[in-house]
Amino acid sequence: MKRVLLHIAYDGTDFAGFQIQPGGIRTVEGVLNDTISDLTGETIEVIGASRTDAGVHARENIAVFDTESRIPAEKFSYALNERLPEDVRITGSMEVAEDFHPRKEACLKTYEYRILCAPFPDPLRRRDSHYTYHLLDAQKMHEAAQYLVGEHDFTSFASVYMQAASPVRTITQISVTETAQDSMAEAREIVIRVEGTGFLYNMVRIIAGTLMEVGRGKIAPSDLPDILAGRERRLAGPTAPAKGLTLVKYRYFSLTDKEGEPYNRRVRR
């Protein structure tokens, strides 16, 4: 018996989220369970790290599963990629300790929220970017975002359906960057990049929605401390649409690579 950890990338557009659901609805977890079970001949149930919502994407999410298979842990990525649908890819696999639990180990997660500000939508970005006609002030959004860095009670930035035991979370860094788009006059791509040790339900999407209000001038950067302190969901901006959100990076403090560096996906070429 061994526990295998998978790095998973997916286009969330055609999934009803990560977590398995009854009734044959297509989920990332369901596709992984079916594909790994099919490969090993066992009944596999993966344990996922982030249960991303419907429409949310990942360049790096994590799952583990236990298997008696003789396939070396490092080879699972290749074997699974031959069987998976093309909107899911395993970008690395490795053996971990049998008690390694992807939701209980300390980690750093990074999300990106992409916004296309342009006179017209771009059909090539409709799946992974939120489109807005409004010109947003990225500089002000970045300024506002800095108030969120650190350990805070993020009740104002959590869904009212949030069930976490504590609303306190730590954001280690946030940046808001803007890139001019050569493809369309006046078009800009704004990327909100948030790194933290954990996030409440909908927290990154509410941060994105609030920063977009800042970008439009409806909320001042200096309002952010009061929004945090008020601890009420209605004080923050709306929840930004799922499709702009991508989980881009997952780092466990307990895992290191062969060189002893903090664990990053192993790359073979």
Added chain:
Amino acid sequence: MKRVLLHIAYDGTDFAGFQIQPGGIRTVEGVLNDTISDLTGETIEVIGASRTDAGVHARENIAVFDTESRIPAEKFSYALNERLPEDVRITGSMEVAEDFHPRKEACLKTYEYRILCAPFPDPLRRRDSHYTYHLLDAQKMHEAAQYLVGEHDFTSFASVYMQAASPVRTITQISVTETAQDSMAEAREIVIRVEGTGFLYNMVRIIAGTLMEVGRGKIAPSDLPDILAGRERRLAGPTAPAKGLTLVKYRYFSLTDKEGEPYNRRVRR
């Protein structure tokens, strides 16, 4: 009667190319004809500029049509976007002279060919990038590409099914740039950007395929002059897959905007 010019962006993945085909096959031209006819109540047949192949994308292709409609030319973009499927968008519209023909006016076109070089494919880029496991040398590709700049007989870089009267075309500039991808260790995006006054059938895809052979070390940059001079299709590299190719820019010399600058899409905000 007026002639209206449209700027068109599309995700080519789910189209059998631009040009209309019999038998209910989904094409960009067919979707445009149906949607404009539906809007104006006339029987509209657009004249397209570039008849891109199946799977090729556009951030800017051009078409014109004639109409008796009272809708102002500039408003067609908005009216059509409300009716078009989300993989096609009109990013600008304007009135042009009644004899303006989008394939006969002198112009500059720019194409981009996107390549993801990484240990594993990225599901979020599977629709608009060509994926390769091989590490390509972008510097050498750029060096090789410079031999193609200028007026040349491009027979070696044209499909054998090419029907053009002359194989001579002018490339005004080519660049090959590489960007490290934060999302995946060792991943790089390579973009080949080609600008010219016109291209033979499959020419940009054959240039891309040839430059990828250069990037892998199978063709030396200094071989390019001989490949051009040999005027035989078999001397160049393979035709790169359609999905990596995007028509990104179209500029007509005869059209200028309100300020008298060379025509660019009009932007209203």
